[in-house]
Amino acid sequence: MRYYHSVCSCKHAGAWSPLLSLAVCSVNLEANRSFLTSLHISTQKFAVSTVPTQPIEGQKTGTSGLRKKTKVFMGENYLANWIQALFNSLGEEVKGKTIGLGGDGRYFNKEAVQTILKIAAAAGVKKVFVGRDAIFATPAMSALIRRRSLYGALIMSASHNPGGPEEDWGIKFNYSSGEPAPERITDAIYGFTKNISELKFADIPETDLSQLGSHTYGDFEVEVIDPVEDYLALLKEVFDFDLLREFIKRPDFSVEFDAMHAVTGAYAGPILVDALGAPGSSIRNGTPLEDFGGGHPDPNLTYAHDLVDLQWSENAADLGAASDGDGDRNMILGNKFFITPSDSVAMIAANAQECIPYFKSGLKGVARSMPTSGATDRVAEQLGLKCFEVPTGWKFFGNLMDAGLCSICGEESFGTGADHIREKDGLWAVLAWLSILAYRNRDVPVGGKKVTVEDIAMEHWAKFGRNFFSRYDYEGVESEAANKMVEHLREVMAKSSPGTKLGDYEVQTADEFSYTDPVDGSVASKQGLRFVFNDGSRIIFRLSGTGSSGATVRLYIEQYSSDPSTHKMDAQEALAPIIKLALEVSQLTNFTGREKPTVIT
Numbered sequence: 001m002r003y004y005h006s007v008c009s010c011k012h013a014g015a016w017s018p019l020l021s022l023a024v025c026s027v028n029l030e031a032n033r034s035f036l037t038s039l040h041i042s043t044q045k046f047a048v049s050t051v052p053t054q055p056i057e058g059q060k061t062g063t064s065g066l067r068k069k070t071k072v073f074m075g076e077n078y079l080a081n082w083i084q085a086l087f088n089s090l091g092e093e094v095k096g097k098t099i100g101l102g103g104d105g106r107y108f109n110k111e112a113v114q115t116i117l118k119i120a121a122a123a124g125v126k127k128v129f130v131g132r133d134a135i136f137a138t139p140a141m142s143a144l145i146r147r148r149s150l151y152g153a154l155i156m157s158a159s160h161n162p163g164g165p166e167e168d169w170g171i172k173f174n175y176s177s178g179e180p181a182p183e184r185i186t187d188a189i190y191g192f193t194k195n196i197s198e199l200k201f202a203d204i205p206e207t208d209l210s211q212l213g214s215h216t217y218g219d220f221e222v223e224v225i226d227p228v229e230d231y232l233a234l235l236k237e238v239f240d241f242d243l244l245r246e247f248i249k250r251p252d253f254s255v256e257f258d259a260m261h262a263v264t265g266a267y268a269g270p271i272l273v274d275a276l277g278a279p280g281s282s283i284r285n286g287t288p289l290e291d292f293g294g295g296h297p298d299p300n301l302t303y304a305h306d307l308v309d310l311q312w313s314e315n316a317a318d319l320g321a322a323s324d325g326d327g328d329r330n331m332i333l334g335n336k337f338f339i340t341p342s343d344s345v346a347m348i349a350a351n352a353q354e355c356i357p358y359f360k361s362g363l364k365g366v367a368r369s370m371p372t373s374g375a376t377d378r379v380a381e382q383l384g385l386k387c388f389e390v391p392t393g394w395k396f397f398g399n400l401m402d403a404g405l406c407s408i409c410g411e412e413s414f415g416t417g418a419d420h421i422r423e424k425d426g427l428w429a430v431l432a433w434l435s436i437l438a439y440r441n442r443d444v445p446v447g448g449k450k451v452t453v454e455d456i457a458m459e460h461w462a463k464f465g466r467n468f469f470s471r472y473d474y475e476g477v478e479s480e481a482a483n484k485m486v487e488h489l490r491e492v493m494a495k496s497s498p499g500t501k502l503g504d505y506e507v508q509t510a511d512e513f514s515y516t517d518p519v520d521g522s523v524a525s526k527q528g529l530r531f532v533f534n535d536g537s538r539i540i541f542r543l544s545g546t547g548s549s550g551a552t553v554r555l556y557i558e559q560y561s562s563d564p565s566t567h568k569m570d571a572q573e574a575l576a577p578i579i580k581l582a583l584e585v586s587q588l589t590n591f592t593g594r595e596k597p598t599v600i601t
């Protein structure tokens with residue numbers, strides 16, 4: 001149920017105190033009067049309080065917004081300063097516009113909404129769509145922006161970082177109109193945080209976020225909406241819900257989705273259970289909690305251990321899946337079987353045209369981030385599609401999609417997506433896998449021999465070859481040591497012309513990855529050091545976060561094999577020779593003193 005453009009919101013004010021509703025109504029009556037007397041639409045404003053403030057250090061904003069400890073954000077004016085700086089930098093342009101607002105359900109989101117609404121109203125925003133209970137998954141917000149042509153949206157999330165008063169909080173602004181470039185916006189926000197002197201708050205009451213409905217305060221409107229509705233409508237356009245429903249209700253099929261007490265808990269029920277008919281018991285940790293139940297909502301083999309334990313037990317579901325804090329990433333498991341994110345994007349791409357109605361006229365192209373395995377390239381080659389290799393960061397995919405060059409894309413870091421939106425999309429990936437299973441099993445009678453996740457992977461590898469892949473992270477390496485290792489690698493690369501032998505491998509290219517965006521011509525350089533070998537194997541090094549707390553060295557290793565007799569091998573076993581080579585070539589242990597990685601994915 002939704003109420004559009006209500007003039008007086010008294011009738012939706014049931015949950016407010018009588019005093020508050022009265023205040024709202026009087027504002028609205030005044031709004032009407034001014035409409036009648038001046039014959040101008042929306043000239044009447046609510047009162048605006050100006051509160052002096054001072055710049056606060058450390059509000060440097062990146063393309064993914066601002067992320068700090070929750071306590072820091074809760075400090076006096078900290079959030080308000082940043083929000084004010086954002087609206088200052090948007091200036092006149094944001095006046096009269098509609099934006100979206102929501103988050104991943106973490107602690108402090110609901111409080112933050114009230115502050116943001118007051119500053120947005122004072123800045124001249126016309127309308128804000130807020131998710132009920134301040135909930136909005138990142139991909140669902142992208143869907144909302146596109147379906148309702150919003151000016152932009154604010155998303156409150158610190159992705160997979162833990163939530164709670166002692167943990168993390170974050171906010172980012174997604175600017176949809178594309179101009180000026182996001183970097184220019186983020187620089188401007190930062191600039192304003194450094195010279196900010198006053199905050200402007202509209203004197204409007206707190207909005208009840210627990211009820212759907214529209215609230216009008218003068219010429220400002222807040223509409224509390226169902227955060228699932230637009231997103232679900234979009235998914236229904238992408239997937240064959242009838243096929244999925246028929247499949248899910250089979251007594252010999254089971255799916256298990258772990259929402260990790262994060263935002264997809266609010267989506268899994270309406271989508272998997274209500275719309276697709278999965279039993280309620282197939283969703284675990286399905287209630288979004290402000291502290292994610294004390295967990296780390298990161299869908300990987302370590303943190304989704306509940307699900308992993310289940311999938312390696314006698315009670316394993318046919319498809320096991322998990323999503324992260326804000327709903328943009330995913331992990332896919334079969335019965336005692338892990339689909340690497342690199343394989344997932346390749347397998348979805350290979351099956352998309354047949355199994356997913358949205359792609360029925362074929363794919364426009366595919367893309368992967370540079371460190372992601374080349375499995376997708378093999379699919380593209382056989383299907384005659386263009387495959388783009390881009391730096392890490394979703395905006396590179398977004399550009400390709402806006403230009404109509406890419407339909408499906410993915411990253412090794414558990415991000416998979418398509419051009420129905422401009423973010424990675426966790427539940428989309430789950431429905432994509434369900435679609436493949438449903439389609440492949442459409443003629444298998446109940447009780448017959450089902451095509452499993454593992455079968456799909458084995459068939460895929462038989463057809464395209466297998467790109468064994470693993471990532472080694474060395475966290476907290478001394479920055480200087482890491483830099484020296486990179487210098488050393490650059491020297492090795494300089495000597496590794498095509499045809500050079502490194503151990504048993506013959507170099508095809510050894511370079512530092514640089515990318516020229518085919519759409520806007522921008523250049524991203526120094527995106528990682530790569531050794532690509534003639535047999536399709538690769539060794540890649542990337543360095544991140546060289547700061548006081550040290551750097552993280554990421555080593556990505558990939559071994560290609562077209563020989564089906566190897567395809568059942570354990571990845572670490574298959575990769576052992578090339579890992580050994582990578583460590584020799586880089587002298588990693590010598591430089592960093594590390595015998596073992598901190599994490600192996």
Ligand SMILES: *[C@@H]1O[C@H](CO)[C@@H](O)[C@H](O)[C@H]1NC(C)=O
Pocket residue numbers: 188190191192195
């Ligand atoms: C504050 O910083 C912004 C962004 O750098 C700049 O555009 C603006 O002119 C500055 N305002 C004042 C009063 O210095």
Ligand SMILES: *[C@@H]1O[C@H](CO)[C@@H](O)[C@H](O)[C@H]1NC(C)=O
Pocket residue numbers: 587590591
């Ligand atoms: C690595 O250690 C070995 C043995 O200590 C030494 O001979 C070699 O020079 C070192 N290499 C580098 C690059 O530091």
Ligand SMILES: *[C@@H]1O[C@H](CO)[C@@H](O)[C@H](O)[C@H]1NC(C)=O
Pocket residue numbers: 160296298300301302303599600601
């Ligand atoms: C899983 O995610 C956590 C939290 O982001 C990370 O610290 C850990 O290294 C990851 N583990 C694996 C196996 O990727």
Ligand SMILES: *[C@H]1O[C@H](CO)[C@@H](O)[C@H](O)[C@H]1NC(C)=O
Pocket residue numbers: 141142143145146173174175176182398421422423
């Ligand atoms: C914001 O979202 C829109 C719609 O999904 C997308 O087109 C745009 O690229 C996004 N912008 C950024 C900076 O993420």
